Amino acid sequence: MRSLWLDTAPEIPAEPFSPGAGFDSVVVGGGLTGMTTALLLARAGHKVAVLEARRAGAVTTGNTTAKLSLLQGTGLSRITSHHDAELARAYVTGNREGQSWILRFCDENGVGYERRDAVNYAVTDSGAKSLDAEHEACTQAGLGTELGNASTLPFPVRRTLRLADQAQFHPLEVLAALASELRRHGGRLFEGVRVQGASTPKSGGVELTTDAGAVTARNVVLATGIPILDRGGYFAVLKPQRSYCIALEVTDRVPPEMYLSVDTPTRSLRTARVGGRDYLIVGGNGHKVGHHSNTQGLVDDLTRWAREYFPTARPAYSWSAQDYQPAAAVPYVGKVPAGGGHIYAATGYNKWGMTNAVAASLALSAKILGGHMPWADTLYRTRVTPVDALSTARVNAEVGLEMLTGWVSGLAKTAPASPPEGQGVVVREGRSPIGVCTVDGVEHRVSAVCPHLRGIVSWNTAERTWDCPLHGSRFAADGTVLEGPSTSNLGSGI
Ligand SMILES: Cc1cc2nc3c(=O)[nH]c(=O)nc-3n(C[C@H](O)[C@H](O)[C@H](O)COP(=O)(O)OP(=O)(O)OC[C@H]3O[C@@H](n4cnc5c(N)ncnc54)[C@H](O)[C@@H]3O)c2cc1C
Numbered sequence: 001m002r003s004l005w006l007d008t009a010p011e012i013p014a015e016p017f018s019p020g021a022g023f024d025s026v027v028v029g030g031g032l033t034g035m036t037t038a039l040l041l042a043r044a045g046h047k048v049a050v051l052e053a054r055r056a057g058a059v060t061t062g063n064t065t066a067k068l069s070l071l072q073g074t075g076l077s078r079i080t081s082h083h084d085a086e087l088a089r090a091y092v093t094g095n096r097e098g099q100s101w102i103l104r105f106c107d108e109n110g111v112g113y114e115r116r117d118a119v120n121y122a123v124t125d126s127g128a129k130s131l132d133a134e135h136e137a138c139t140q141a142g143l144g145t146e147l148g149n150a151s152t153l154p155f156p157v158r159r160t161l162r163l164a165d166q167a168q169f170h171p172l173e174v175l176a177a178l179a180s181e182l183r184r185h186g187g188r189l190f191e192g193v194r195v196q197g198a199s200t201p202k203s204g205g206v207e208l209t210t211d212a213g214a215v216t217a218r219n220v221v222l223a224t225g226i227p228i229l230d231r232g233g234y235f236a237v238l239k240p241q242r243s244y245c246i247a248l249e250v251t252d253r254v255p256p257e258m259y260l261s262v263d264t265p266t267r268s269l270r271t272a273r274v275g276g277r278d279y280l281i282v283g284g285n286g287h288k289v290g291h292h293s294n295t296q297g298l299v300d301d302l303t304r305w306a307r308e309y310f311p312t313a314r315p316a317y318s319w320s321a322q323d324y325q326p327a328a329a330v331p332y333v334g335k336v337p338a339g340g341g342h343i344y345a346a347t348g349y350n351k352w353g354m355t356n357a358v359a360a361s362l363a364l365s366a367k368i369l370g371g372h373m374p375w376a377d378t379l380y381r382t383r384v385t386p387v388d389a390l391s392t393a394r395v396n397a398e399v400g401l402e403m404l405t406g407w408v409s410g411l412a413k414t415a416p417a418s419p420p421e422g423q424g425v426v427v428r429e430g431r432s433p434i435g436v437c438t439v440d441g442v443e444h445r446v447s448a449v450c451p452h453l454r455g456i457v458s459w460n461t462a463e464r465t466w467d468c469p470l471h472g473s474r475f476a477a478d479g480t481v482l483e484g485p486s487t488s489n490l491g492s493g494i
């Protein structure tokens with residue numbers, strides 16, 4: 001599976017890594033958060049490096065739907081059910097700042113984007129009630145949403161909630177422009193360098209260990225999706241949610257707005273014009289990472305749905321990605337506990353990172369540079385402590401149960417012959433759970449124990465990967481780490 005964005009991405013040049021260098025700031029992760037933060041620091045005169053384990057944009061930023069909207073599903077009513085009105089207003093302010101910054105950046109750097117209305121829709125009574133509640137939350141937080149019941153969708157809807165004049169873009173065109181600006185300001189981008197640990201020596205700053213050698217920095221920003229290093233316990237309050245997208249080539253007229261259903265299953269729609277072709281992107285069918293046994297079935301279901309309502313559309317791409325749902329309903333952004341005051345992280349955008357990543361970058365760079373943003377102090381006051389005790393406990397309980405059942409089912413099975421092409425299975429060999437799969441005619445045997453905190457991985461049929469149900473680490477068929485909090489590969493299954 002490959003996204004429309006990654007398949008049509010402009011080249012982002014990187015340079016060879018030489019270990020031993022020292023920087024004012026090192027940003028770990030070359031997605032939207034990392035590249036924006038690095039650029040802001042470089043513009044302020046910092047000597048900055050981005051260390052990216054894969055390629056810039058390879059993970060969530062290259063597999064998003066890239067709607068740049070302040071209407072974010074039913075997110076604001078969820079925030080107001082957890083927090084006071086002041087924090088909800090700070091959330092809107094931060095996201096508005098993020099949206100304005102990135103659109104201004106696009107204007108100044110010749111990156112195209114399209115202005116579009118964002119429209120939530122409901123097809124059930126309970127969905128309509130959620131929209132009423134979201135409208136109320138938006139109105140109180142200063143967003144000019146409008147309730148209605150007319151849409152350009154090819155099926156009847158019960159209610160709509162519209163926010164005019166939002167935007168959509170090609171996320172990798174934006175990332176390439178950020179990288180180019182970063183370089184212009186003296187910043188460096190190193191790809192294929194995975195950070196594996198950090199220490200805070202008495203002499204000050206941070207020493208980072210990577211799979212290619214060490215570097216030092218006065219400040220480090222973990223812009224890795226879910227933070228690596230586990231110092232803040234973030235993995236215990238974030239739910240990794242994976243969902244699916246397809247891009248269909250269209251010649252007939254399709255709805256121009258950015259639609260999002262509030263009923264289950266979720267359906268997200270937007271258009272894109274790339275390389276002279278028009279596409280309709282349909283997303284949805286999300287679930288917790290590692291918790292669905294037939295992920296290919298979810299892609300097929302999205303395709304069926306799209307073909308039913310847009311019969312002349314031709315499926316051209318399918319892909320999937322994950323983002324992290326915070327127990328506290330707002331992102332965790334700030335200094336990492338036990339980071340000696342020099343390590344920062346930003347996570348928990350809940351599938352709304354196009355604005356939240358930029359807001360987090362503005363806040364973190366200001367903090368590092370000694371500036372101050374009142375909205376950020378309010379928005380990011382939530383810490384990884386039992387502030388949201390109930391949800392945190394629930395997330396932990398789920399994790400505990402999965403850990404147990406993962407081990408039991410892993411140990412209960414006996415080894416079969418080689419799985420058929422594209423299939424994988426966890427079996428018991430002696431006392432060890434082993435993952436066995438066949439991909440492109442090659443059988444791979446790996447340890448099924450996730451190096452992060454010893455969850456048992458399961459096979460993802462759509463992507464042909466090993467996915468950990470605990471905190472969302474994912475590994476290629478041969479055990480190479482792809483994403484999530486793990487910093488190392490699955491062990492060999494020998
Ligand atoms: C299906 C889907 C649709 C979405 N649609 C939208 C949308 O329409 N609008 C919206 O606002 N948001 C959307 N989002 C959310 C948004 O895409 C993300 O929040 C955002 O891209 C996150 O960017 P990031 O830079 O924080 O993370 P990422 O893009 O994941 O970047 C993190 C980077 O860190 C690197 N990394 C990880 N570990 C290490 C390590 N140890 N060493 C070095 N590098 C490391 C990774 O390789 C990766 O490149 C969507 C998310 C999903 C899953």
Ligand code: FES
Nearest residue numbers: 450452453468471
């Ligand atoms: S991701 Fe934490 S145990 Fe696998």
